Each structure stands twice: as structure tokens, then as C-alpha cells.
Amino acid sequence: MDEGETRHDGSGFVDRVMGWFDSRLGLSHQMLRPAPQYSINPFYWLGALATVAFVIQGVTGGIMMLYYVPNPTQAYATTQYIFQVVSYGTFLETIHLYTAYAMIMLAFMHLMRGYFVSVHKRPRELMWVTGMVMGFVTLGFGFTGYLLPWTIVSKSATDVGIGMMGALPQPLANWLTFLVVGSGSDAGELLRFYDLHVVVLPAVLLVLLVVKMYMLEAHGVSEPTTGMDSLPPKKKKLIPIFPDVSFYLVELAALFGSAVIIVSVIFPLSLPPEYSASLAGQYVAQPDWYFLWVYQILKISAFEEAGLAVALSVVTLIFIVLVLLPFIDRGKIRNIRERMVYMTLGAIFVAEVAVLAVWGYLTPGQVIPDETAVLVLGGTALLVTLGSVVAYKAVFGGLNVYLKGRAKSTATAAEAPSLVAPRKVSSRSAAVWTSVLFVCFLVAGAFFIGLSVNGVIALRLGATGAIQSLAVSLAGLSLIVVGTMFFLYRLDLGTGSIKRRIRAFELGWRE
């Protein structure tokens, strides 16, 4: 576009207003890389919405800073002052908290969406790593901000978190503890949390945001997992960031803001009692919801005391794997239908996090027996795997073809979907039911293993009726083992090779 030429040269009112700004600010001159039309979809802008939440927090937090004093003797009183005296103070506090929750949730959704559509693959590896670090900073915002009101809830939860840091390997434990707690006094701790929350973390996040935006500008929006060839030309068309994409983002941001506001009207925040050492003894400490899943892992009895370091290592390993994912999952395939294993692993991760968080909320302060943990976590993983296999077979495999085939029995081979030839319908349908049955066996096996372990423990503790329950669970386990063996035998008989069968089961939708 030539210098001085504007995009808004129409005679309409809006065009004239836009043209006025355009001629002065040069908005229509290409400053940022245009986005493809297919990116006009909220799932492409979850990170942008998290940024909007960050901005709202900056504004509301900045206003609250005018009144808040980061000192243990005044922190609660000044927070109470904001709630009770400052105009719209409760609204400010509520919006600040709910946008923080929304930011964490949006960051998590952004992460998982990126994982499922494989945005971490070449050349966006460093974007992924930067985004992960931004996610940790976001969690840091939650952790540091939670303490500031100095309520019994916030101080107790923060103490749990600081206690966890102490179980990390040395010298990391000492470094982290010194960083967030300092000398150990309440005043030093609160001041450090405040500084981290309002200065250090925002600065780090802004720098990372700039870095990520730079990389977005370099690489653009990621392509659809099915490739550009699968899109109609209209969807491939590039549209300028201003005004087209900007107006879309305004839409999203305004709707997001109104949603947060309405939620804050329906569920206004109330201030819990002030922290005191005497009151803390009567209160069951529980972290905020976004840390509950980690906390629930630490409550499993095997991870008590000496096992804490092991649990923290497991959680740390999960985070390390997520950060280094682009260097682990290096294949070029991005198509969801060809990534069942990764999709299933992602779904299991999301389900486990959700189950642990809800479970943690429902069992505050309770130690979780090992066998219960095995049953719940193992059962969740198996059920998700079952669901994933069935969903894959239904969507990409033979089941849909089978159902369509029944509905359109007169359809010719040419009209059938190209993925699967009609003559293979019966074998694919069999593959679905084989998978379902196999996973059912696994679920039942895990259930009976858990029951058996429980029965052994009960027997050792001398509980009444323990021998009967152990006998029943062992009988159930034996049945499952025999059933599984028979099932494998039948599979081998039917196909001639289990290996071939498993291959057909894994790759069926690609043939």
C-alpha cells in the first residue's frame, strides 16, 4: 500500500472516522504479519485472552495498590478497607481474583490446545518453551498474590507451598525458600511476595510476552493440523491485523470482560478471617484450586514423610517433560487422526489433573491410601484410554463407516469415504469391539488388583471379614486373568498373529 493511501476511503461514517485515525496513525500500513482467515476462531486466541486477563489484573491491581499496605499488621486491615470503604472495592477485589483464575484457566487451555494441535513442532519449539515459562510465571502470580490479603485461608495455603519447597533437593530448596521467605519473618515473607507479585513477575511476563510476540510475528499463526490443502481458498485468505483481527479481538475481549463481570456479580467475594497463629491450628490448610492436583498427589500415603521428595520429583518431571516436549515429540506428523497415542496421553493428563483437583477439594487434609490412589488414578487413565480408542475408531476408524454402510446399504464403493474400503467394514468393526473388550479387561483387572491389595492390608490389620473380601477379589482377579488369556488366544486364532492384529488396531484408520 502506498504512503498516504488509506484503507478506509469510503464515504460511510465509520469509514470516515477510521480514515481520520488511519491517516494520522498509519494503522492500515502493515505493521504486523497478517493472519489467515481460518484463525478467526476463539481457540486461536486463548493466549490473547489470557493477556487481556493480565491487563485487567494490572488495572484492578494498580487501583488496589493505592490502598494496600504490605505489612502483616496492616495487610488484612487495608484489604478489609478496600472491601468495605473504597467505592466498588468488593467489585475490584472480585474482578481481580476471577480474572486471575480465568488467566490460569486460559493459560492451561492454551497449553493443552497447543499440545493437541502440535504447535510445538518445528519451527515453533522456542515459542512453546517460552509459553511454558509464561505459564509458570502465571502460576507464580497466583501463588504470590494469594498470600497478600493475609487471611487464614491464604497464609495457611502459602505455608503449605513453602513447606513443599523445603522438600526439594538441595541447594534448590534453600535458594527458593530464601527467595520467597527471606529471613523467615512474616514481614519479610509478605514483602517479598508483594514485590514478586507487583514488580518482578509482571516485568518477567512482559519481557516473555514481547519475545513470544516476536516469534509469532516471525512464524505466524500455526497451520491447521490437516494442512493448508484441506482448506477452501476463502479460509486461506490473509487478513490484516488492523482492523480485521483487532476488531475480532475487541469482540473476544469485551465478551470475556462481560462474562467475568457477570460471574463476579453472581458470586461476589467475601473476605475470610484474618490470619493468626492460634486460628491456624484449627484450620485445614488447602491450596487454591490450580495447585490442588499437585497437593492431592502429595497426600497419597506412599508420598508422606520421606516419600515427599519422590512425589515432588514426579511433579517436576511432568513439568520438565512438558517444557521439553518439542524436543521429545519431534515427528513431522501433526494430523490428529494419526497421533492417537499423543492425543490419548494428553487426554489422560487433563483428566488426571481434573480428577485430582476435584478429589483434593472433596478431601481436605485427608491422607489418601495407596490402593485408593491406584484405583482412582489407574481407573481414570484406563477409562480415558477406552474413551479415546472408541472415539478414534468411531470418528476415524470403521464404526462410522459401518454405521453409514448400514444406513446406505445401496451406496457404491466410490461413494464410501476414501479412508476405509467398504469390504473391510466387518474387520474394522471387530477391531472396535476388540479394543473395547481389551480395555474393559484392563479396567476390571486394575479394580481387582486394588481390591486385593486392600484385602491384604485389611487382613494384616486384623479387620473382620477381611479374608472373605480378599477371597472374592482374588477370585475376580483370577477370572479376569483367565478371561484375558482366552481373549488373546481367540485373537490369535482369528487373525493368525496378535502382532498383526495390534498393528491393524493402531493403524487401521490410515490404511
Next chain:
Amino acid sequence: MIADQSVSGENNAVTEGMGLRIAALLVIVAALSVFVLWSVNPVGSGSEATYALYLAVDLVAVAMISYVQRAIARGGRMARVPLVAGCIFIVVLVVAGLYLQSA
């Protein structure tokens, strides 16, 4: 409104002229809600809720105006469903705000 509605059918579309009239009305609604925002007594939790609801009205109106502008820039046709849904949402919020003010 969020998802791209450019593929909506002919019968389900609003023309540019109509869209501009809707946008003009929305500007009035947004201006009125801002006016009400400043007239709300800031003391008390009920008034906070009223303030929040009118702020939400304002934001929904902004989102709809933005949608209309985007649709005009795209060729002047826009889907009716998001506009009707947005208008109903605004009416619900205004009624809730008025109810809270009178309570």
C-alpha cells in the same frame, strides 16, 4: 458472534444498512449504560452489582459494534443469530440492573 459467521445463509443475513442502524442503536445503549454507571451510588453491595451489570451491558454493546464493523468490512452481510442473541443478552442485563436498583 465469536465464530466466523460469514458462511451463514442468505435468509439468515443482515444487510449493511441494517447493521449500521443496529450499531447506531448499540452506541446509544452503550452511552446510556455509561451514563447510568456514573449515576450509581457507589456505597453498598447492591449498587456494586448494578454498576457491574451496566458495565457488562457496555462491553456486550462494544462487542456487537465491533462485530458489525467487522462484518461490514468483510462485505456487508452478517448473521442474524449473534445479533439477536446479543440484543436479548443486553435486555436481560438491563432488566437485572433495573431490578437491583429498585430493590
